[in-house]
Amino acid sequence: MKLHQKSFILTGATSGMGRAIALDFAKEGANLILSGRDEERGKSLLAEIKANGGEACFLSGDVGDIQYNKKMVDLAISSFGQLDGLVTNAGMLGLGSVTELEPSDWDITFRTNVDSVFYLLKFALPEMLKRPSAAVVVNSSIAAYKSFPNHPAYCASKAALLALAKQTAVDYGPIVRVNTICPGPVDTPFIHASAIAFPDPAQAVANAGKATLLKRLGLPADISKLALFLASDDSSWITGSAFTIDGGILAAG
Numbered sequence: 001m002k003l004h005q006k007s008f009i010l011t012g013a014t015s016g017m018g019r020a021i022a023l024d025f026a027k028e029g030a031n032l033i034l035s036g037r038d039e040e041r042g043k044s045l046l047a048e049i050k051a052n053g054g055e056a057c058f059l060s061g062d063v064g065d066i067q068y069n070k071k072m073v074d075l076a077i078s079s080f081g082q083l084d085g086l087v088t089n090a091g092m093l094g095l096g097s098v099t100e101l102e103p104s105d106w107d108i109t110f111r112t113n114v115d116s117v118f119y120l121l122k123f124a125l126p127e128m129l130k131r132p133s134a135a136v137v138v139n140s141s142i143a144a145y146k147s148f149p150n151h152p153a154y155c156a157s158k159a160a161l162l163a164l165a166k167q168t169a170v171d172y173g174p175i176v177r178v179n180t181i182c183p184g185p186v187d188t189p190f191i192h193a194s195a196i197a198f199p200d201p202a203q204a205v206a207n208a209g210k211a212t213l214l215k216r217l218g219l220p221a222d223i224s225k226l227a228l229f230l231a232s233d234d235s236s237w238i239t240g241s242a243f244t245i246d247g248g249i250l251a252a253g
Contacts, residue, residue, distance in 0.1 A: 001029030002028040002029070003025055003029045003084075003231065005031075006084035006085065007032070007033070007085075008087060008231065009035065009072050009083065009086050010033070010086075010089060011072075011086075011088050011089050011116065011120070012035070012036060012088075012089035013032075013034040013035055014037075014041035014042050015036075015189055016186070016189055016220055017089060017186060018087075018089040020220030021089065021220075021224040021227045022045060023045075023048070023224070024221075024225070024227075025087075025227075025231070028232070031055040032049070032055070033056070033059060033072050033075050033079070034056055034057065035059055035061065035063060035072055035090065036058070036060060037061070039058075042058040042060055046058045059072055063090045063120070064108070064111035064112050064119075069116065069122070069123055070119075070123045072120065073124050073127060077127060082130070083124055083131070084128065084131050084133075085137070086121070086128075086136045086137070087137045087139070087227055088116070088120060088138050091112065091139070092154075093109070093153075093154050094106060095196065096150055096152075096153075097149075101152065110153065110157050113157035113158065113160075113161065114157050114161060114164065117164060121168060125168075125176065128175070132175075133175075133233060134176045135178075135230065135231045136168065137179060137227050137230045137231050138161050138165040138178065138181070139181055139183070140161040140165075140242065141154075141158040141182055141183060142182050142183065142184045142244055142246050143159075144158040144162050145182070145244070145250060146249075146250060148197070150197040151197060162180055162242050165178050165179065165240075165242070166180075166242075170240065173239055173240070177235070177238065177239035178240065179235070179243065180242040180243070181223065181243050181245055182243065182244045182246070183218060183245050184208075184249045185208035185209060185218060186218035186222070186223060187217040187218065187219060187220075188220060191205055192205060208249075211249050212247030212248050213247060213251060214248055215247075218245065222245060230243070
């Protein structure tokens with residue numbers, strides 16, 4: 001098992017990419033602190049992991065709340081005695097052009113997408129520095145590189161994550177490795193929510209798949225496999241890097 005006897009905190013765990021990551025990490029032996037807003041989906045995920053012999057705890061809350069992040073770290077230590085890594089997956093869209101977007105929506109997008117990662121790192125790093133090979137996987141987006149109509153808060157926040165992750169890798173290596181994944185269009189509820197910024201949302205989703213070189217949307221499992229690689233010792237000489245996983249959409253232009 002690639003993550004046997006290691007413990008991880010995973011935010012945004014109850015649907016889409018986060019759920020796939022949770023199930024794959026549990027299958028590979030990780031003990032998990034699962035974070036999400038939806039208690040029912042959290043309980044369902046927890047039950048599935050435990051039914052398959054995994055160990056996990058679910059803590060519902062708002063990742064943009066600094067004290068909630070401390071609670072997640074405290075729960076990891078009280079439940080498993082150690083913290084070996086993080087996967088920061090929670091995200092918010094904040095749709096609307098610059099002139100249309102309410103400042104409050106800009107604030108909550110950055111609070112959810114960027115501030116939350118800073119808060120969790122702040123509390124988690126002292127614990128991870130006690131471990132011999134800790135790893136952080138930050139879920140950003142190709143939106144860090146590519147603009148989309150009416151997504152200024154989302155694109156800016158995802159770009160900010162690249163800089164935050166790289167700086168953390170510089171400051172806390174060689175003990176803690178920090179890498180970023182940048183998914184393209186993945187078939188999750190999130191892409192359908194994002195598509196409402198386009199005149200024909202259903203067509204926008206279909207076009208996103210066609211725009212990739214592989215002519216399909218990504219699957220949550222595609223993302224979870226990369227996250228697992230970066231969290232495991234298979235990637236022990238990789239840090240401070242960002243990985244696009246987009247079916248070739250950026251290469252296509």
